[in-house]
Amino acid sequence: MKEKLIIYQVFPRIFTNMTASCVPGGTLEENGSGKFNDITAKVIGTIADLGVNCIWLTGVIEMATKTSYPGIPADNPNVVKGEAGSPYAIKDYYDVAPSLAENVGERMSEFENLVGRIHNQGLKVIIDFVPNHTAREYHSDVAPAGVRDFGCDDDFGKFFSPSNNYYYIVNQQFCPDFPLDLEGNKPYVEFPAKATGNDCFTAFCHRNDWYETVKLNYGYDPGDNSRHFEPVPDTWLRMLHILRYWASKGVDGFRCDMVFMVPEEFWHWVIPQVKQDYPDVIFIGEIYDVNLYRTFLDYCHFDYLYDKVNLYDTLVGIEKHNVSAAQLTGCWQCVDGIGDKMLNFLENHDEVRFASREYAEDPSKVIPSLVVSAMISKGPFMIYYGQELGEMAHDNEGFAGDNNRSTIFDYWSYDTLRRWYDNGRCSALKLTRHERWLRKLYKNVLTMCNARRAFREGCFFDLMYVNLRNSGFNPHRQYAFLRYTESEALLVVANFDDNNIDLSLSIPQLAIDMADLASGKQCAKDLLWGRELSFEVGADVQTALSVKGHDAVIVPLKKRGNNAIE
Structure with missing residues (x-):
């Protein structure tokens, strides 16, 4: 029986953290962090009980951080967002975040054991693949023998070279519109400056740019729009090795970050290569251009794509801006023939919480949006941890402030999750009556997606x-x-x-x-x-x-x- 994919997105750093008195912008010692080992068989079973058959572990691969660990120095704090750091500023593609391990020296084993526990419960596990950019300071201390760091063999005297991993603003020092010496005892110095991750090809990025990241070079020269894909660029080969590395650890798939910022030719080449050895591995693309959907499914070989700018944005409009519900007809027509390849959702780490002030304000209003987005097609549906409890994201956790989202930059915990997790008991005893009602609603809808054949296929x-x-x-x-x-x-x-x-x-x-x-x-x-x-x-x-x-x-x-x- 082919199942409809029901994904539960988990942010392990926060998901099981029981620290009740977190300090905005607090350190790891002050605020604590959830651990791989906290996600026990009981926790996984309780997630599966919602009707979930796949867990997306977000923020697993090691990112730049202000926190130091034995043998792992902290990164320069002037180019790190938040105390914990952004999970999309990868500083080692071959390692996992040490904050998620009880024993830092055994962090990979703890991750692999978690993958095993998820599989033992009959669920799939996916992780992020971040191909477009790295942290400004990239270094792997656990890469397999013979694997060299990104950029270590680059020619720093060229803005673009097909064999370089990064783009360089030659003879310019990195100089954003904010000081690089406000935190720590050592200013951040980058010479020559590298292009910033959001396609900012100057040394002078802004605070609203992705200043904590640097753009990777896949053989595309933005100077003259030329493409240099033969011979196969070094960055392509490195990324293929990374994908195979994680697939070999039992990962069932990848949620691929900002796929449209990487040349389509790379995806056309790399996904079949991975599937030669791991045919069941799935690729989910984060994409925001409906006009590119069919290209990324057909030519680039993605299994599923985000349908954010089509169905999600329409549902937001219906809830917030009096957009007509009749517009939903245009949503399925827009993806007619590929609708079963669309990943639908109402929340994720990039979007505001449904129950937040910026969206619906009331989690009980979710029913029509939930039913439509989960049941309109055979395609995957995803919920974000705490969504089933009505988490409203009204905290000011630190770096991003009170922005109606759950932080991805800070060490933090949420009262809703703490009361549900309850030191691993995963009980409804401490939930409010409304939270119990809401969780039961999600369980009914998500379970029905596969229990009823009409929804499943x-x-x-x-x-x-x-x-x-x-x-x-x-x-x-x-x-x-x-x-x-x-x-x-x-x-x-x-x-x-x-x-x-x-x-x-x-x-x-x-x-x-x-x-x-x-x-x-x-x-x-x-x-x-x-x-x-x-x-x-x-x-x-x-x-x-x-x-x-x-x-x-x-x-x-x-x-x-x-x-x-x-």
């Missing part, structure tokens, strides 16, 4: 086109669709309005024929809440349903020749 039929002028249906605040197989049909109606509604829905003859629906009066139990419903189905009748404000119904429909409803 069924066809999709949008019912909006026949209801746009239906006086009993508000297409600007409600969205309705069918999912069906030869043996099962499910009607989904999501209500984005604050008010309870009594609606009358048209189901056209085309849908009845394609889904092989029985006509006439029916009774069924709403799969979301267990409510008994009575309604009628037919091309010449209206299907009457009641849906509460910011809620949804998921209704099994009878098939022709089958009086039973699955």
